Amino acid sequence: MIEKIRQTASFLQARVNDMPDTAIILGTGLGALVDYIEDKQFIPYSEIPNFPISTVEGHSGNLIFGTLGGKRVMAMQGRFHYYEGYDMKQVTFPVRVMKALGINTLFVSNAAGGMNKEFRVGDVMVITDHINLFPENPLRGKNYNELGPRFPAMTEAYDHKLIALADEIAAQKGIRLVHGVYVGTPGPTFETPAEYEYFRVIGGDAVGMSTVPEVIVANHASMRVFGVSVITDLGGKDVTQVPTHEEVQQAAELAQPKVVEIMRELVKQA
Numbered sequence: 001m002i003e004k005i006r007q008t009a010s011f012l013q014a015r016v017n018d019m020p021d022t023a024i025i026l027g028t029g030l031g032a033l034v035d036y037i038e039d040k041q042f043i044p045y046s047e048i049p050n051f052p053i054s055t056v057e058g059h060s061g062n063l064i065f066g067t068l069g070g071k072r073v074m075a076m077q078g079r080f081h082y083y084e085g086y087d088m089k090q091v092t093f094p095v096r097v098m099k100a101l102g103i104n105t106l107f108v109s110n111a112a113g114g115m116n117k118e119f120r121v122g123d124v125m126v127i128t129d130h131i132n133l134f135p136e137n138p139l140r141g142k143n144y145n146e147l148g149p150r151f152p153a154m155t156e157a158y159d160h161k162l163i164a165l166a167d168e169i170a171a172q173k174g175i176r177l178v179h180g181v182y183v184g185t186p187g188p189t190f191e192t193p194a195e196y197e198y199f200r201v202i203g204g205d206a207v208g209m210s211t212v213p214e215v216i217v218a219n220h221a222s223m224r225v226f227g228v229s230v231i232t233d234l235g236g237k238d239v240t241q242v243p244t245h246e247e248v249q250q251a252a253e254l255a256q257p258k259v260v261e262i263m264r265e266l267v268k269q270a
Contacts (some may be wrong), residue, residue, distance in 0.1 A: 001089065001096075001144070002144055002146070002147075004049075004050045004093070005093075005096045005097055005100050006100065007049050007050060008048060008049050008050045008051065008093075008097045008100075009097050009100035009101050011048060011049050012043070012048070012063070012097070012101060013101065015041075015043065016041065016065050018072055019065075019072075019074075019101055019102055020065065020071070020072035020073050020074050020102075020103070021072075021102055021103055021104050021105065022071060022072070022073045022074070022103065022104075022105045022106075022107070022267055022270065023073065023074040023075070023076070023098045023103045023105070023106050023107070024068075024073060024074070024075045024076070024106075024107040024108075024109075024263070024267070025075075025076045025079050025094075025106070025107070025108045025109065025211075025214060026075060026076060026077055026078070026079075026109060027079065027108070027109040027110035027111055027210065027211075027230075027252075031077060032253070032256040032257075032260055033068070033075070033256075033259070033260050033263055033264075034064060034075060034077055036068060036260060036264055037064060037066035037067065037068045037073065037075060038066055038067045038068070039066050039067050040064055040065070040066040041064065041065045041066060042062045042063075042064055043062065043063045043064075043065070044061060044062055044063075045061045045062065045063065045078070046061070048063065050093065051063075051093070051094070052080045052084075052086055052090050052091075052093070061077065061078040062077040062078065063075070063076060063077070063094075064076075064077055068263075068264060068267050068268075069264045069265065069267045069268030069269075070268055071267055071268060073267060074098065074101070074103065076094060079091075079094075079210060079214070080093075080094070081187065081188075081209055081210055082134060082136070082186050082187070082209070082213065083186055083187040083188040083209055087136070088134070088136045088137065088138035088140070088213050089138060089141075091138065091213050091214070092138045092213050092214055092216075092217040095214050095217045095218050095221070095223075096147065096217065096221070098223075099147075099218075099221040099223060103223065104222075104223055104224065105162075105223065105224045105225075105226075105270055106214075106215075106218045106223050106224070106225050106226075107225075107226050107227070107263060107266070107267065108127075108211050108214060108215065108225065108226070108227040108228075109227070109228050109229070109230070109259060109263075110182075110208045110210050110211050110227075110228075110229050110230070111208065111229070111230050111232045111248050111249075111251070111252040112125070112182065112206035112207055112208040112229035112230065112231060112232065113190070113191060113196070113206060113207050113208070113231070113232065113233045113234065113235045114205065114206045114231040114233070114234050114235070115196045115197070115199055115200040115204060115205065115206070115207065115234070115235055115236055116178070116180055116200070116205040116206070117236075118178070119178060119180075119205070119206070119231050119234065120231070120234075121231060121232065121233060121234060121251055122230070122231065122251060122254055122255045123176065123178050123230075123231040123255075124175070124176070124177055124178070124228055124229075124230055124231075124255060124258050124259055124262070125177075125178045125179065125180045125182075125205065125206055125228065125229040125230075125231055126158075126163055126166055126167070126177055126178070126179050126180075126226075126227070126228055127158050127180065127181075127182045127211070127227035127228065127229060128158055128163065128179050128180065128181060129157065129158065129181045129182075130157060130158075130181060130182045130183070130184055130211070130212050130215065131181060131182075131183045131184070131199075131202065131203065131204055132184055132212050132216070133183060133184060133185045133186075134184055134185070134186050134212060134213060135186060137216065138213045138216055138217050139152070139216060139217070139220055147220065147221060148220035148221050148222065149220070152216075152219055152220045153219075154216070154219060157215055157216075157219050157225060158215070158225050158226060158227055159224040159225055159226055162224060162225075162226040162266065162270060163179075163226065165266060165269060165270065166226065166228075166262055166266055169261075169262055169265045169266060169269075170262055173261055173262075173265075175258050175261060175262060177262075178205075178231075179205075180204075180205025180206055180229075181203055181204050181205050181206075182204070182205070182206050182207070182208065182211060182212070182227070182229055183199045183202075183204035183206070183207040183208075184207075184208065184209070184210070184211060184212030184213070185207060185208070185209055186209065187209030188209065190235075191207055191235055193235065193236060193237045194237065195207075196235035196236045196237070197236055197237050200236065206229045206231060207235075208229060211227060211229075215227065224270075226266065226270075228259060228262070228263075230251070230252045230255040230259060231251075231255075232247070232248040232249075232251035232252050232255075233247065233248060233251065
């Protein structure tokens, strides 16, 4: 794995002159942030050695380098999911490459179903913690000390200072932000009403099929992490509406302006 990371990092270093220290993983329907990145350089995943290929509708499959909020950034336009058939090391491989390139701050976004009774469709939830219900941990197997410790702490998986800064930005811009715990599940099925209730009982506020593996690896690599979920649907035993993937995308797209405003300013000030 070490050799693959070095090979991919070398490939990108040869093509990008000014390497950033900030990266963004764009989730379902949240690609509008790309429009605000200036001086863009697109590198398709298909051209990058050892990179998987995103197969999900709404995930374009490009690595983008450019400037956002006056700061150099790398953006993943499309991520990889466990339910696509990739193992956890493939899902999180881009985060390993990011660290090898000098990235020290990672912003992640996703679409999620909400089970917190106070949430509304279209809310932007700042992730304060997560519950990992994936059947495999991306750190399982041989540990490479040059990548991180054998038993990394997850006490502050999401950076408290970045969360406080996001709250300040949202207050200044009059944007409603909610906080919550993200439950990561393997998918690809949407949750049953009973599962929604279970996730709520164990302490979850929103649920999705991504993010947690990437955040685990980012923390293993001592990166600062900030994450947001767009609440695209609500679930529970008293909710009978069944979401489609198209509806999830539409709800995420409607919330995009709020996410873009917060992310742009957060990247600028972080």
